[in-house]
Amino acid sequence: MTKILRKPNLVLTALFIFLLQPSLFAKSDEGHEGAVDTKDEVGEYILHHIKDAHDFHLFSYTDSHGERKHVGFPLPVIVWSSKGLTTFMSSKFHHDDSGHYIVEANGTRFVKLHSKIYELDEGATTVSFDEEHHPTNAHKVLDFSITKSVFGILLVGLLMFIWFAGLARQYKKKKIPTGFGRVLEPLVLYVRDEIARPNIGEKRYREFTGYLLTVFFFIWILNLLGLTPLGFNVTGQLAVTAALAIFTLIIYTFKGNKGYWGHMLWMPGVPYLIRPVLAIIEVAGAFLIKPFSLLVRLFANISAGHIVVMSLIAIMVTMKSEMGAVGATSLSFVLSFFITLIEVLVAFLQAYIFTMLSALFIGMAVEEHDHH
Amino acid sequence: MTVPNLVGAGLIVIGAGIGLGKIGGSAMEGIARQPEATGKIQTAMIIIAALLEGLAFGALFLGK
Amino acid sequence: MEQLLNDFSPGLFVMQTVLLLGLIFLLVKFAWKPILNSLESREKGIQDALDAAEVAKKEMQNITADSESLLKEARAERESLLKEARELKEKILADAKEEAQKEGDKMIAKAQASIESEKKAAVADIKAQVATLSIDIAEKVIKDELSNKSKQQKLVDDMLGDIKLN
Numbered sequence: 001m002t003k004i005l006r007k008p009n010l011v012l013t014a015l016f017i018f019l020l021q022p023s024l025f026a027k028s029d030e031g032h033e034g035a036v037d038t039k040d041e042v043g044e045y046i047l048h049h050i051k052d053a054h055d056f057h058l059f060s061y062t063d064s065h066g067e068r069k070h071v072g073f074p075l076p077v078i079v080w081s082s083k084g085l086t087t088f089m090s091s092k093f094h095h096d097d098s099g100h101y102i103v104e105a106n107g108t109r110f111v112k113l114h115s116k117i118y119e120l121d122e123g124a125t126t127v128s129f130d131e132e133h134h135p136t137n138a139h140k141v142l143d144f145s146i147t148k149s150v151f152g153i154l155l156v157g158l159l160m161f162i163w164f165a166g167l168a169r170q171y172k173k174k175k176i177p178t179g180f181g182r183v184l185e186p187l188v189l190y191v192r193d194e195i196a197r198p199n200i201g202e203k204r205y206r207e208f209t210g211y212l213l214t215v216f217f218f219i220w221i222l223n224l225l226g227l228t229p230l231g232f233n234v235t236g237q238l239a240v241t242a243a244l245a246i247f248t249l250i251i252y253t254f255k256g257n258k259g260y261w262g263h264m265l266w267m268p269g270v271p272y273l274i275r276p277v278l279a280i281i282e283v284a285g286a287f288l289i290k291p292f293s294l295l296v297r298l299f300a301n302i303s304a305g306h307i308v309v310m311s312l313i314a315i316m317v318t319m320k321s322e323m324g325a326v327g328a329t330s331l332s333f334v335l336s337f338f339i340t341l342i343e344v345l346v347a348f349l350q351a352y353i354f355t356m357l358s359a360l361f362i363g364m365a366v367e368e369h370d371h372h
Numbered sequence: 373m374t375v376p377n378l379v380g381a382g383l384i385v386i387g388a389g390i391g392l393g394k395i396g397g398s399a400m401e402g403i404a405r406q407p408e409a410t411g412k413i414q415t416a417m418i419i420i421a422a423l424l425e426g427l428a429f430g431a432l433f434l435g436k
Numbered sequence: 437m438e439q440l441l442n443d444f445s446p447g448l449f450v451m452q453t454v455l456l457l458g459l460i461f462l463l464v465k466f467a468w469k470p471i472l473n474s475l476e477s478r479e480k481g482i483q484d485a486l487d488a489a490e491v492a493k494k495e496m497q498n499i500t501a502d503s504e505s506l507l508k509e510a511r512a513e514r515e516s517l518l519k520e521a522r523e524l525k526e527k528i529l530a531d532a533k534e535e536a537q538k539e540g541d542k543m544i545a546k547a548q549a550s551i552e553s554e555k556k557a558a559v560a561d562i563k564a565q566v567a568t569l570s571i572d573i574a575e576k577v578i579k580d581e582l583s584n585k586s587k588q589q590k591l592v593d594d595m596l597g598d599i600k601l602n
Binding site for chain 1: 449
């Protein structure tokens with residue numbers, strides 16, 4: 001195992017070959033999810049894409065028999081239902097996302113509806129909806145599935161571990177890393193010297209640099225992964241960004257020193273009557289506004305980026321009748337090419353801003369206040 | 373999305389755009405005046421822009 | 437807002453939290469700590485090397501200054517030695533000259549003195565001879581006078597003539 005790990009390129013190549021084996025994972029489906037042609041279908045498809053998914057879906061095509069084929073592979077579903085922990089493969093849903101397929105497992109029935117898994121109430125065999133298309137006889141379950149996002153997180157975690165543990169091992173033998181480590185080292189130095197050190201301060205930056213480095217590379221690699229045709233949208237999941245923001249919140253709340261709490265709860269140097277008002281504002285800022293702005297910014301930027309890129313790609317389909325196939329395709333290509341370039345920049349910028357603001361908030365919490 | 377929602381979103385975007393423009397413009401001016409402070413100005417600019425962005429997104433999502 | 441909350445997946449949140457916690461732990465233990473430690477030790481090594489180079493440079497400067505001052509000293513010494521030697525030479529020369537002068541003067545004085553005394557002796561000798569001659573002459577004159585008057589005259593004349601020749 002260690003021998004394979006030492007050759008990260010090998011692992012990566014194997015992984016990609018594994019991902020791109022259509023014949024192994026092709027699944028036939030009786031034309032339920034048709035081709036995406038109209039504007040409404042495109043909109044639906046994009047909104048579907050930015051959500052999490054329970055299977056890894058690369059592309060679909062209609063074969064010569066008029067059968068709709070989906071290329072990808074299923075991922076395990078792990079849910080905490082009323083009967084306890086239940087697991088089955090997502091292939092049992094047959095790419096259904098509207099509650100048609102009912103999976104029976106562990107004595108309960110499950111349906112998938114808009115990328116969410118619902119457990120049918122006792123005795124129900126089909127889902128019934130109210131006028132707002134909410135299911136009336138099913139309820140959400142706590143879903144610990146290895147969804148596409150979790151798969152992406154695992155993949156990036158593995159990649160980061162291989163890369164950076166490899167870099168760490170290189171230092172044992174030589175002073176200056178070679179190969180890919182030479183690319184990683186300046187990035188590590190950048191985060192340490194441009195983000196951690198100036199914002200937290202010379203004295204205490206060491207203890208937070210590990211967290212900041214992890215978060216920076218985690219977000220950046222996942223952002224970039226989202227730009228590949230693999231269709232990940234991990235940093236565009238509210239749950240993921242919320243977890244990241246809450247990590248930062250926990251760190252600066254628990255590492256905050258006396259001066260930080262003093263300035264938050266009983267601001268020195270202002271009239272006594274104003275202090276409680278300021279305290280309310282400061283507490284709201286520390287516990288709501290700061291983490292909320294962190295989580296929403298990352299989520300919104302990445303989701304918006306995905307929507308824009310996919311909409312521009314969809315010009316190919318939606319403008320075909322107005323501009324002809326060649327015109328629509330070239331317009332779509334040019335626009336989506338440039339937006340993708342900008343998105344590459346945004347991918348870095350959002351990772352940078354998240355890390356930077358985390359460092360800034362931590363720095364504010366551990367800063368030594370001189371007494372007034 | 374209803375029409376009032378869309379109008380609200382437009383207003384938010386206009387406000388955020390004005391704010392971002394002001395931040396960017398002032399930062400450019402500052403950099404032109406003191407090119408040696410470029411790094412510091414950029415950092416401060418990105419932080420303020422990020423805060424503004426957070427506010428704008430917050431408002432957009434509240435209206436969604 | 438409602439749709440966002442509906443999209444929020446608590447399960448994914450839990451998974452992300454657990455996985456991120458594990459990732460942070462693993463990376464801090466196996467990657468960041470060794471990387472940052474070795475980066476720091478490398479930076480420290482570079483800083484130390486730079487400091488050492490600075491110290492060496494200073495030392496070098498000191499040595500150069502030292503050698504320069506030594507050279508200066510040596511040059512000054514040589515200068516003073518040369519000067520001394522020159523002075524000595526001049527003094528010796530002057531001394532020798534003076535000595536020679538003195539010796540010469542002395543010799544001249546001696547010579548003069550001896551010349552003087554010779555002269556005096558000669559003069560005295562001459563005087564004595566003259567006296568003897570005179571006496572002789574007088575004796576002869578007196579003898580001739582005594583024998584022949586004319587002869588006596590002639591003798592006197594001859595003698596006088598002899599004296600002139602002398």
